[in-house]
Amino acid sequence: MMVLATALAMALSGAVAPAADSIEWQQRRASMSIAADGFVLHAPDGDRHIPTQPLATHTASPLFDGLFAMALDDLHKDSVAAIRDDAFDHGQSMPCPCFETGEKWHYVWTRDLSYAVDLGLWRIDPARAKASLLFKLSDVREPSAPTGLYPMQDTGSGGSWPISTDRVVWFLAARHLLGDPAFADTVYRALADTLAQDGHYVFDAAMGLYRGETSFLDWREQSYPGWTANDVRFIAQSHALSTNVLYYEALQLAVQMAERRHDPKAADYRAKARALKAAINERFWRSDRGLYMSYIGGDGMPIEAYDLLGTALAITSGVADGERARRALANYPAYPAGSPVIWPERADQPIYHNRAIWPFVSAYALRAARMVNDSERIAHELRSLLSGAALSGSNMENFELLSQRVHVEDGALSGPVVNSPRQLWSVGGYLDMVIEGVFGLGADGRVEPKLPASLLPMLFGDQDRVSLQLRDRRITLRRPATVDGNLLVAGSVERHGSDTVVMLKAIHANAAPLRSDAPLFAPATPAAPTVSRDGDSWRVSGPANARLYLNGKLQDSAPCRHSCESRSAFQPSEGLTNPVASPRQEPSHWIPASAGMTDGRGYRQVPMQPTRQCFSLTTLAADGLESLPSPATCVGPLQHVSGTWPRTWTAPVGGRFRATLVYANDHGPINTGITAAVKNLAVECEGAPMQTMPVVMPHSIGMQPSTDVTFDAPAGARCRFSIREGFNMSFLRNFAHYTGGQGGIDGPLNDARVGELLIAPLAAGTTP
Helix, strand or coil: CHHHHHHHHHHCCCCCCCCCCEEEECCEEEEEEEECCEEEEEECCEEEEEECCCCEEECCCHHHHHHHHHHHHHHHHHEEEEECECCEHHHCCEEEEEECCCCCCCCCCHHHHHHHHHHHHHHHCHHHHHHHHHHCEECECCCCCCCCCEECCCCCCCCCCCCCCHHHHHHHHHHHHCCCHHHHHHHHHHHHHHHHHHHHHCEECCCCEECCCCCCCCCHHHHCCHHHHCCCHHHHHCEEHHHHHHHHHHHHHHHHHHHHCCCCHHHHHHHHHHHHHHHHHHHHEECCCCEECCEECCCCCECCCEEHHHHHHHHHCCCCCHHHHHHHHHCCECECCECCCEECECCCCCCCCCCEECHHHHHHHHHHHHHCCCHHHHHHHHHHHHHHHHHHCCCCCCEECCCCCCCECECECCECCCCCCCCHHHHHHHHHHHHHHHCCECCCCCECCEEEHHHHHHHHCCCCEEEEECCCCEEEEECCCCCCCCEEEEEEEEEECCEEEEEEEEECCCCCCCECCCCCECCCCCCCCEEEEECCEEEEEEECCEEEEECCEECCCCCCCCCCCCCCCEEECCCCCCCCEEECCCCCCCEECCCCCCCCEEEEEEECCCCCEEEEEEEECCCCCECCCCCCEEECCCEEECCCCCEEEECCCCEEEEEEEEEECCCCCCCCCCCCEEEEEEEEECCCCCEEEEEEECCCCCCEECCCEEEEECCCCEEEEEEEECCCHHHEHHHHHECCCCCCCCCCCCCCEEEEEEEEECCCCCCC
């Protein structure tokens, strides 16, 4: 922590201030000189020769021009004829005219590739972008499974999809390459198949959201509670902002493609997109923070976690409208070297996603800033991208947050833990910063620059104009005669063949100052609460500064910090055949366990109900930040159904019930693989239609509960439960190349050892 405090002091001592040919930051300096055949970057760790590139910028800044050439040179190095990874084909080369992921990553990963292509590689090398995307598309090899065409979810948490579900990012990239009719037909087939499959296995109708892990933030302990390191069930049932926005983008694309084909499904896609947008804004927005939460619990529990990619995607997709978009960006913290990819940071985790700047995410933040005319954030992200590339001598994967170094020694917390030069999405992000961020060339071909006036001295110097030369067009920006404003936009646009000339004009954009007052760290995550019976109540024990959640709902507005006592008053719900207790809206607090307690612990009394009650805690810091949630402690009625399948059970009362399987899945480690067991639980109750719901059994350590399913049963009905086949990533044909674990070269594998079936009644109105 001493290292961190020193770094923070240094970070706050001055901001990145690039000049025309050099940049200095925290006693490090990089400069650019012009050579006969290109440029030479003089970086802290040595010189790098950068050859002349077919695309070029012409500005008053050798540094700016040279770094654009360096990004193109990095892209050239990432453009390969074959790829390889130790987990595929035993590390042997696989022919593919593709983009590889970086100097340390020689394979093609769905999310890395897709974000990189969306950030502009589609316009630099469309043929290679298309080939790379097709490499990540697969049909089905399992004869018993329905046919289909799907993007491959990368190996990951708990055995991949549907714990991680951001494979739909593939469509974010593919949408730029639909001018090829054959490719467009392939995209539409895959889009329809994927939305149909995920509509069954991933969509949570009760919440109106798709389940699954945050996109790109896939190292669980970095951004999720630490206890998810060995149990990803919480992640599988949770809902992530970034991933849901990606589904919204996929649905929007489906509307457009269906309408072009006169497909009547367009109306259904449009209705689903509209409903999803509304659900995202209802569930993720925190008006007290003015931010979108990064993820929420499966029961809707709000989580004090935010991420820059999810925020930026919400803005650029149009999910966040008007004032909410401006507030979300303005309230997201910024540090002198750049914007953190998550906030608040974790004091117990090494640097990677935690305490880090990721250039590709900064590029999306830049896009978001342009959407809302936030001149301060535009300039901030531009400088961060430029300084990171200059000082490191490449387009690195990530940087430490306060120093923008590629590695910082901090004992067990040192990092970034992994870092690679010429990381593909960082390359894409830098190119997008120049092409769209500075010169204003959008995906639709329109030129709409939004250039902060503060960057005029570096880019223009004493020149009248700057230009960008692409293969098929040239864009020239002309300096206004006077600058009365903080943002330069297009005053007039003239087109002369392939040349576009934009006369800039200055406007006053109402940009809020960058947020520099945010606390850095979240408080520590508490242990699970202790719950014991106390008469007709549950006695819930935890730290005195804890906040108590019951089934995802906050039970008090503030924790008790002194000797206070107030208990929740309950009254019976009206109009119910089997009335259950429901809370009045009265304050309740933690109660000191005894006058002699010195550890600050207390307890809460919560009336018992004839339904399952799950308690979890957070802690509240003095600065107002809330911790990530503890594991839940669940109490109350629970029936254990064992025996051979199919199993039978009789409903004691009528209503809604939750069913969970106790299982073990040892077909891979918690952090990777493709063999999450995905099944369908069929419930046939007398007097009711059959109900079939997906159940997920991720890789586990021993026996643990599966994801939950909910079903309805009439009072006294005899119900029959059976497990039916589902679908997982090992069913895809392209995963026959997977040799890093089970379910690959030896054939599909979708299996778990199933023990008891657990059934619990749900209270009316409980979110499943």
